[in-house]
């Protein structure tokens with residue numbers, strides 16, 4: 449049979465599968481097709497951090513982003529909002545907890561988002577600190593399972609104590625500023641349950657949480673194997689998001705595009721004053 453009558457073979461492109469292992473390292477696997485499907489051909493581990501980064505570089509980056517942030521319209525909006533919403537006598541806060549920042553040093557596309565979010569968290573602290581009730585101290589904490597040792601060093605240099613999961617869930621209370629720049633709704637639930645009394649709760653959006661919980665509940669209703677535990681989480685998240693919306697004023701941050709193309713838009717929930725209830 450002449451070659452020309454053979455069906456042309458599909459060109460072979462090895463698949464590149466990147467997965468994250470529990471220790472935060474990215475595993476890259478290339479695969480080769482066999483009769484039994486794709487089998488791993490090469491395995492290599494990428495370093496978890498951008499090797500070119502150092503503490504000094506991260507601090508420089510933080511400084512550069514802060515300069516841009518300080519001159520932004522979004523920052524002016526935030527300053528005015530906090531001045532308007534502060535209770536008489538100041539903020540009743542003694543800790544600020546940043547949850548789900550992502551890693552500022554892992555070499556993935558969103559690394560700079562984490563730097564930006566940290567800039568915003570630290571600036572919020574600078575705005576709140578001079579106005580604490582009873583001359584309270586404000587302790588700073590951050591929890592993120594993906595923090596690398598460089599991130600920990602970076603945070604320590606900014607006086608932020610890193611917590612091991614689930615310490616943040618345990619220590620948050622009604623004297624906590626809670627800052628959550630994007631977390632899956634079911635993981636945000638323990639914080640939302642406390643947020644009803646938190647003077648300042650910063651999150652993606654309670655409407656988004658409610659929509660996600662509603663969607664999960666709908667899926668569960670059509671799944672005979674669906675767990676009761678998740679069903680309860682859905683109900684709790686729906687109730688908690690409604691409570692936060694009832695007890696707080698909702699302020700959507702104006703969309704702000706920074707030079708790196710990162711949007712920081714989040715929602716600020718400020719506790720209603722007693723006389724407003």
Ligand SMILES: C[S@@+](CC[C@H](N)C(=O)[O-])C[C@H]1O[C@@H](n2cnc3c(N)ncnc32)[C@H](O)[C@@H]1O
Nearest residue numbers: 547548549550558561591592593594629630635
């Ligand atoms: C959607 S990412 C958001 C990362 C970053 N803030 C951003 O906006 O790009 C969610 C992050 O939550 C972290 N995370 C998951 N469970 C957590 C927990 N219980 N406490 C703190 N962070 C958690 C994950 O490691 C992940 O980095």
